[in-house]
Amino acid sequence: MSSTAKETATANGIGYPTTVNSPSGRPTFIKRNPHLSGKIAIEEHVNTNIFNSLSTNPYTKGSNEGWEGTYYQKAFMEDVQYRLGNIEERIKQMDAAGIAIMALSLMSPGIQGIFDPAEATETASKVNDQMHKLYRTGPHADRFLTWGCVAMQDPQAAAMEAERCVKELGCCGILINGFSDVGSPDAGDVRYLDEPQCEPFWAKLAELDVPLYLHPRNVAPTQSRVLRGYEFLAGSPWGFARETAEHVLRLMLSGLFDRYPGLRIVLGHCGEGLPFAIKRVDHRMRHFRKGVSGAHQHPLSHYFAKNFWITSSGVLTQSTLECTIREVGVDRVLFSADYPLEDVIEMADWFDGLEIDDPTRAKLAYGNAKILLGIK
Amino acid sequence: MSSTAKETATANGIGYPTTVNSPSGRPTFIKRNPHLSGKIAIEEHVNTNIFNSLSTNPYTKGSNEGWEGTYYQKAFMEDVQYRLGNIEERIKQMDAAGIAIMALSLMSPGIQGIFDPAEATETASKVNDQMHKLYRTGPHADRFLTWGCVAMQDPQAAAMEAERCVKELGCCGILINGFSDVGSPDAGDVRYLDEPQCEPFWAKLAELDVPLYLHPRNVAPTQSRVLRGYEFLAGSPWGFARETAEHVLRLMLSGLFDRYPGLRIVLGHCGEGLPFAIKRVDHRMRHFRKGVSGAHQHPLSHYFAKNFWITSSGVLTQSTLECTIREVGVDRVLFSADYPLEDVIEMADWFDGLEIDDPTRAKLAYGNAKILLGIK
Amino acid sequence: MSSTAKETATANGIGYPTTVNSPSGRPTFIKRNPHLSGKIAIEEHVNTNIFNSLSTNPYTKGSNEGWEGTYYQKAFMEDVQYRLGNIEERIKQMDAAGIAIMALSLMSPGIQGIFDPAEATETASKVNDQMHKLYRTGPHADRFLTWGCVAMQDPQAAAMEAERCVKELGCCGILINGFSDVGSPDAGDVRYLDEPQCEPFWAKLAELDVPLYLHPRNVAPTQSRVLRGYEFLAGSPWGFARETAEHVLRLMLSGLFDRYPGLRIVLGHCGEGLPFAIKRVDHRMRHFRKGVSGAHQHPLSHYFAKNFWITSSGVLTQSTLECTIREVGVDRVLFSADYPLEDVIEMADWFDGLEIDDPTRAKLAYGNAKILLGIK
């Protein structure tokens, strides 16, 4: 299967795609290009039958399931649920959209929403095993990669599970859905990845040399005065992006990337707003006092350009994509869809139709993913 | 004074700018363009001797003064304080940067940080009078416009003061620094502009048909779990932008722009991140249930393109500016500096050197401001 | 008929376009936008039954018909011929593509290819009358405008006919297909529009204050050594663009726009390459001696930004369009198709799908054309 649709043999012998079914049926006019084949999409979701990964456990009002049940149209959520676990439907959609490979992860909040550390750890292990069995063996094994999940509620255990994921299950990396719930559901305590307890996990990740996908998790609406009365914003892309971007800023400011300069973090949704804003944050922080603003040793945009890879998951706006590329360069931006929350055909229609040069399209579509995830 | 530096008469008689002081002193090479003259900058700040507009009153830890005292280098803050009230220095900087006119406003939080409604109302009136006297009369009266300030702690009074500002003092519009403090400083209650009590103010603003500048105010760091340990982010451009953008989303979702379709809101800092994100919020909200997501009748990007004008205040990144222009179009984006927090020469160096076409530069530099503010 | 397809009422009541026939049939997903309606296309061609406007008269090898007969697929040329004169097919295509109005002109070389001045003059008059009768009266009169044609072989007569076109026939302007053939077909003499004899025509055009569309004409392949053996390049868009761009440079260098600073020239095909190159020509000419390089008084890009309007006729490349916009600004670039050489549905698919902001799209689609051509 050729990697581009644009070099098809044609009627006049000089390689121009051609004829019969032009938009208006005129002779010798061009046929609309089919989807670019060979794409790799790396922020694509599944569920398992092990637990309800869309909800915290125990259930809390601010969890994914909570607001999705409240705000989304019923037909949409039913369709999403149907697709999360249906492998054949997924393959059919991938074929139609020109997606050769999907790197799969557990729906948010997933393991991060399990308050009990022991249960979280044990569940992560079961999920990794099941995802491996379902997607990495069998007739479609060459169409899928898996992101391992880990329980940051117990960072030592998370480090061990990460090692098992990479070395035994062949996971392409680890995906974490933002902060982890810890302690009592009523207390609202959470753990962010820059907290000191997480150090063993980062040390292991650096040793394993695989990327970490920092996937959004909806923030509890009670966390923000400005959202009162508009709680659904917390669970919309707006709230996801804000929470995740601020999680990233914590990582940068903690000095994490000075301690582990080789870490590779993947962000979805065109970098959760950071490409638009990060230069201005740096621009202001140049006036800050020494030492008061964080443990980092470089401007934030330094880490952003060096330690981060960005996917276009959920984005259908060329100016947003271009703003992202102009911050981190074409070698660090990757196509993704966010299936089944998004429709892969809609996403592919947009991406394949973008007027970018073919070499850049090839990088975004599969080239950069092959390098990042070590795909041969 | 010609409005562009590019049409100077020259040595060879065909209008090419030329010679003597080229970068390397070579003959007949081009001279670097001086600043484009005639620029209008509309998010520029002053203080008065009436009260300390950088602090809440009474003082609270999260106020502007609080974090500026804590985080900024002393030399920077002293320089800012010196420049806030020095008219001659301001004129000197404007001349050097090619800024013909500044539209001035009171430093944040200003009136919005005065907890007592009566005191807020009275102070707003005094500030408006003093700003008028200092900047709209005297030798430099043709170099300044003023944004009126109002006390949203008492919306009825705010409506009356807005009318006085426009009709008696000739203000170019009203500028509000985000939410208003109300009640007890300990309670942390605030008022957002979409709340029902604000209706009389909006009705008056629509009647007066002047723009409202929604300027950022730093959010209290206690408002966000993710910022714990990194409180300075709340007062950095990151926190400003987040708080202001979410305030804007509240306005849109409240149906305000359906009730008053002619309202004109001005945002600084390239739209506080909204140009990057708003299409994706809409993209997801298409799946929302009827009626649960707000009282608005159109996609959010509809209001953004119709009711909003955006300035480049504080921005020095071309990709951010271009992303903004590609969301709202060249007729709604305006140059601004954010003096004296920013340096007008640094901002002008960047803006005047941007490789955009001359007609677009003229729109951004002064053309759009003339239309928005009714400058002859 | 609303001017944008994006504000349709929808299922969930908040204005999001929606559902049933999404690309993959999923519920609550978005429907692909239909064409933007209301577009105005201004480089659209017809023929008449008065003479064969695709050929010189007498026939010469380098004329349009010559190379089209030699190089183009037969089915394509038959289809073009069929569409040139078929009004009902044209209306059907316009409706399908969302084109409200076409400004029509005679196929190249048209009048410019008639060697005998008296015959050229008389033919121009007949063509203008017939085009008026066919397209400006009758059931579709509100869908068409016409560009007048004139015989520059007799500039005095051309001036008179231009006046008749504008004042009596209501033409939106004058369109000229490049150089005019004069004298003996064997001699290869031609007249360019900067030649002194043309002055009466320019004086009249300035007085009438209507735009002139400078449409390409294929250059004779004998005119260029480098094309020997590849003569078809002269009649391809490459040769058209080169010839027309150099004709434009002649106009600029002749001082025409200094003598008539209000002249408005329209170019097709994204400015025939000039937006990409003109700054570099200026950049080098700054080193030229006084007076040797032309009679012009300003850099060439000065005239390009001030006296020229550019259409996207025949262009389907976003980077080419953006390069054009960045040279002359969004108020001087206009959508066009080049029907029936191009397919209006193919062109509209591309243009309507371009990810540009809605205000800019509206300017390019119809707003700028309304201003340029005085359409109410």
Place this chain on the structure above:
Amino acid sequence: MSSTAKETATANGIGYPTTVNSPSGRPTFIKRNPHLSGKIAIEEHVNTNIFNSLSTNPYTKGSNEGWEGTYYQKAFMEDVQYRLGNIEERIKQMDAAGIAIMALSLMSPGIQGIFDPAEATETASKVNDQMHKLYRTGPHADRFLTWGCVAMQDPQAAAMEAERCVKELGCCGILINGFSDVGSPDAGDVRYLDEPQCEPFWAKLAELDVPLYLHPRNVAPTQSRVLRGYEFLAGSPWGFARETAEHVLRLMLSGLFDRYPGLRIVLGHCGEGLPFAIKRVDHRMRHFRKGVSGAHQHPLSHYFAKNFWITSSGVLTQSTLECTIREVGVDRVLFSADYPLEDVIEMADWFDGLEIDDPTRAKLAYGNAKILLGIK
């Protein structure tokens, strides 16, 4: 020497460039970045004392010297002549502009302007030897590379000399200044590189696997009717670009890149206009008859993206550079200056100030050149 100026250690310890000499002398404001160091510029010219490479031999009116003597200001041409052969001045300018390495070539028309094949062949050999001695040995040998020159007036000899250049003199590739003069100066005969006689040269070049720089040569003004009266256009960037672009089209249409698919051609001046136009040429050629339009087997843009590398020599326009990048991708575009016709400081000021992401800047500044020319 670090490759970027943006990571300097600074006053507040977090890597933000800082202070004392900000544009307006304010404390803690940013200092303007010095030039990016480490740049490689590959279209840079020298002369030798072997012959006058700016003239044809014998002299013809249309040669470089002819129009330069006629049109350029005397001070400019004297300065160019002074700099062509002055190594120390060159090094000084390179240091000031942050250019680590220049790949040097003989000024146009060079060997291509010598009508006698034997003399051309002999002169090429002498020039290659002298350039090697002057620039590839001695104290600055690590600052220069050389492009070999060859006499296409005798393609067999050119093939042999190319081999000697690469294998014995270590040239980074071969540079040819467009068409070669052959036969009698009065006849105006020339040889283009797609002509059958050139085959032995191309076979050798493919075997040597080094790039060929196709540098412009001014076209004789007599070659174009449209330039009559404006002959200087032929020798301006306009004429250079047209002639060279059409030479490229000849190469593509001849099937050269189908016979030698690994050939690497370098073009200067942002691709001589081709990035703006080539898609439209393809767009039209899809309607051409089989076999009549050339011996090529793919659309022209296929070869352009696969066999061509483009430098920014002589270009100071961001939109032109971006249009180029969007046609061939960031891995095939390279910074160059065109010294001493251009000023390296002026070019570096522009290039280093371009608001592109740092990884892309590094590719354009030196990364792509290292790969193309095999620089360690």
